[in-house]
Amino acid sequence: MNMTCTVLKNAKFATMVSGGLSYGLIENGAVAISDGMINWVGPEKELPLEFAGLQEKDLGGRLVTPALIDCHTHLVYGGSRATEFELRLKGASYEEISRSGGGILSTVTATRNASEEELFAQSLPRFDALLAEGVRTVEIKSGYGLDLETEIKMLRVARQLGKERNIRVKTSFLGAHAIPPEFAGKAEAYIDFVCEEVLPAVHEEKLADAVDGFCENIAFSPKQISMVFEKATSLGLPVKLHAEQLSNYGGAALAAKYGALSADHLEYLDEAGILAMAKSGTVAVVLPGAFYTLRETQLPPLNSLRKAGVPISIATDCNPGSSPLTSLLLCMNMACTLFRMTPEEALCGVTREAAQALGIGPEVGTIEVGKKAEFAVWNVEQPAELAYRIGCNPLEEMVLGH
Ligand code: DI6
Ligand code: FE
Secondary structure, X not given: OOOOEEEEEEEEEEOOOOOOOHHHEEXXXXXXXXXXXXXXXXEHHHOOHHHOOOEEEEEXXXXXXXXXXXXXXXXXXXXXXXXXXXXXXXXXOHHHHHHOOOOHHHHHXXXXXXXXXXXXXXXXXXXXXXXXXXXXXXXXXXXXXXXXXXXXXXXXXXXXXXXXXXXXXXXXXXXXXXXXXXXXXXXXXXXXXXXXXXXHHHHHXXXXXXXXXXXXXXXXXXXXXXXXXXXXXXXXXXXXXXXXXXXXXXXXXXXXHOOOOEEEEOOOOOHHHHHHHHHHOOXXXXXXXXXXXXXXXXXXXXXXXXXXXXXXXXXXXXXXXXXXXXXXXXXXXXXXXXXXXXXXXXXXXXXXXXXXXXXXXXOOOOOOOOOEOEEEEEOOOOOHHXXXXXXXXXXXXXXXXX
């Protein structure tokens, strides 16, 4: 529903504003919207007179949350990795498959071989699956092209998905994801190529909102990543990093040093990394879909992150290898069941903290005055149901002020 001036009434608002009740809950609440922005939030009986007489929308006592945000996806890619799934079930590990030229590189081949139209057509159903559960901001990474042409193709498709559905898409350039076959054994030369040719061209076309990397012993070292971050910083682009997913490699501390928006995965994160993240305000993005798919047993250090006051977000990591997940609600459930996050933390992780992980905290992620009116209306009695249910989509409708 679109509107210029409206009052939403007869609803429970999980505002996700911190400091008050759990979930920032307002029972019997009302919200006034004008020109797509929230300009009043509170208990319905306190609605100021100036809003009386505006167009009203009765939400039938339902729960309203901020529209959801998936802040880490690789949803633009060609092909499928179902065969690799079968191999893993026969005992091969993710690292073995990756070292023998499968894994990310098989998706690189499929992505290079797909036309822009094919890539768009293959990615749209994944994008739509997220939207069907109340998502209105999606981060999408490149990183399955690893050459100039295909990285640009992926990012164009990402932007096009956003345009097609009128959804906010934030793109991240992930050239430092894997070493492509033409640079086999020449990681340094590949990093030079990324820094000197690909990233500047991507930036020139305004195709990247941030720069990401994969800092891991099967990918790039902290030193190699720091060269990419130097370049990103010189172009004025914020950075984020896949860090400490498979081993403790110092990626989170490196990301923090560059004031990264987020460090993501983090199963093997240590105290030094946590302290560095707390200091730099870097969001911890945990990815239970990858933890689940890889049958990881090392849990991300959530208690220490909480203690240090690091904001914690969760995301699908939607990708063909380690997290073929296109449900942010299921991701919330996994975060609770696998990581022992609370349902409130899970909802925070896909709203307020996810906005912060994308650098758009001032715009979206909570229901408060001055933010964009982008709401999800749910057929549930209480907010914990969103994380509690498995394989159920209780979304009633979206209310969007734009
Ligand atoms: N970490 C991940 O979980 C994905 N990329 C990354 O850097 C996996 C990508 C893939 O297996 O295709
Ligand atoms: Fe990822």
